[in-house]
Amino acid sequence: MQKDTLVFNLIRQELERQRRGIELIASENFTSLQVMQAMGNVMTNKYAEGYPGRRYYGGCEIVDQTEQLAIDRLKQIFNIEYANVQPHSGAQANAALMLAILQPGDAILGLDLSMGGHLTHGAAVNFSGKLYQPHFYGVTKEEGLIDYNMLEAQARKVKPKLIICGASAYSRDIDYARIRKVADEVGAFVMADIAHPAGLIAKGLLGNPFEHCHFVTSTTHKTLRGPRGGVIMMGKDFENPFGLKDVKGNVRMMSNLIDMAVFPGTQGGPLEHVIAAKAVAFGEILTDEFTQYAKQVQLNAQAMAKAFVAKNYQIISGGTDNHLMLIDLRNKNISGKKAEQVLGMADITANKNMVPFDDKSAFVTSGIRFGVAAVTTRGCKEEHMNFIVDAIDTVLMNADNQAIIEQTKKSVNDWMLQFPLYPELG
Ligand SMILES: Cc1ncc(COP(=O)(O)O)c(C=O)c1O
Structure with a gap:
């Protein structure tokens, strides 16, 4: 086949652009060469619907090992019990998590997009604002810090099923303990979306969300310096306290419900080539x-x-x-x-x-x-x-x-x- 010089020339030009400029987009990073190499590999050819050891396709014995490695390394990084490395992106991770724990029309409470939050935390144009009933908290006008009083008042008023913390444009640490306290009071789950500061949290440089939040989602390509992608994690797996059921009406462990919400809930075949690159990046994070x-x-x-x-x-x-x-x-x-x-x-x-x-x-x-x-x-x-x-x-x-x-x-x-x-x- 003829080499596609048009596209490869554009890739070359993008490399030159990245080389000569000062990159200050907060959500970007440069992966190592081996992370990129791991991403461009033959696993892109492989269908592997399901999870390691329980797939819907044959020939998965090798990709099972890379995916398990990615899971194990991610669990080791954050010292946690559960990780799903299949979400194709941060938005997909959040969509799957919400699908696992919410019903359409349930109230959710997140940081307003215009105050530093993310689209997937309830914005009107996003699935999260369309499928669920979004409510918001903000930051204080004087200090620009999360307005925890407002968060608590909103939680008591709207009784959300889920409180979302984490942000796209917030430069301070988050008081996860305080958020969990009000969540327990109103009967809500807490999810921390650590897409931005995950790499710093991984090294204990910021507060630990796993101690207080039921669920933690992240992208893998920002401070974690991996390939583009998402993950869902839990510090501890648990039998869900609200009796959430799977489609067959069985009460299941949260890990089962989340796995099912990723596949078959929101995704088909996982990107095993990207998961291989996630495994490499997670290995680097452990150094x-x-x-x-x-x-x-x-x-x-x-x-x-x-x-x-x-x-x-x-x-x-x-x-x-x-x-x-x-x-x-x-x-x-x-x-x-x-x-x-x-x-x-x-x-x-x-x-x-x-x-x-x-x-x-x-x-x-x-x-x-x-x-x-x-x-x-x-x-x-x-x-x-x-x-x-x-x-x-x-x-x-x-x-x-x-x-x-x-x-x-x-x-x-x-x-x-x-x-x-x-x-x-x-
Ligand atoms: C807090 C937060 N969550 C989720 C996402 C979505 O990630 P992705 O672009 O991989 O879907 C972002 C992306 O910027 C983000 O900042």
């Missing part, structure tokens, strides 16, 4: 090298936040505990949309983001979100954060000056040469 990486991510985020504050940028909540920060640009007289656009012109990639109590639409926004997981993988340390913040500030303060943006782009490209990306790929 001391990853511990150093996770610590460096946190140090870099704090150094970056400090550098922004020194330039009078308004970080929501004043700083960060994890790998990201959300900046309100209103005092800098530039919208999130324009900031994203001009930074892109200087090869600095970030995304516009609504800030709490934003007066601009989600397409324009007053804010921008920065994360350091990717630049830390490139090799950046605290001392490099000043260069990055200086470059960002130069671009934002000269957003209509083509010459300065072009000059900054050149210095960004030169600067990134000291942090090689996939040198093995030539």
Whole structure:
């Protein structure tokens, strides 16, 4: 067959784009070469509906071993009893978990999207807001911290079946114990979606959600630095207290109900090639090298936040505990949309983001979100954060000056040469 030069040329161009720029999208990272290699393998050819040892197809004896390895390693990382590594993405993980424990029309309570939450936590445009009855809590106007009083009041008022914590744009740790307390009071389950800070939680650098939450979901491609994908986990398996039944009317252990909600509930055949790559990434997370990486991510985020504050940028909540920060640009007289656009012109990639109590639409926004997981993988340390913040500030303060943006782009490209990306790929 003729090589598809069109597509492979585009892949090459994407590699060059990733190499020359400063990647600050908080949900992105660079996997190791072996994680990528594990993803592009013959397991993409294999159907394996079911779970290791209980499949609906023959020939699964090898993929059974990789999937079991991924499960075992993930359980070891978080010291937990249950893991399902089949969800194709974070959104799929959340959909499956909700399918396992909710009925259509059940009330759910999550962090508002415009306050840092995620689409799958009840947004009107998402399955979670359409199938279930969504309610929200927010952050406080003064401090930008989760408004636990509001969360508790809402929980008592709407009596949700599920309280969701975790966020896409929240830079502080979460008080899981406090959320569990009100959940027990109103008879709700608690799910933590740790898609963003999972890599830091894995190394004990943030509070442990497994001690307090019934369920934990995550993506695998952000701070966990694995292939794109999702997982569902439980610290302890349990016989469900609300008598949730499977389709045959049997009360089952939660692990059975979750497994069934992933397959056949929401997915068909698992992506065994991606699961192989998850297994490799989980193996990497278990090393001391990853511990150093996770610590460096946190140090870099704090150094970056400090550098922004020194330039009078308004970080929501004043700083960060994890790998990201959300900046309100209103005092800098530039919208999130324009900031994203001009930074892109200087090869600095970030995304516009609504800030709490934003007066601009989600397409324009007053804010921008920065994360350091990717630049830390490139090799950046605290001392490099000043260069990055200086470059960002130069671009934002000269957003209509083509010459300065072009000059900054050149210095960004030169600067990134000291942090090689996939040198093995030539
Ligand atoms: C908190 C949270 N949950 C879920 C997701 C969804 O993950 P995916 O894009 O893999 O579906 C994201 C993605 O950004 C997220 O931030």
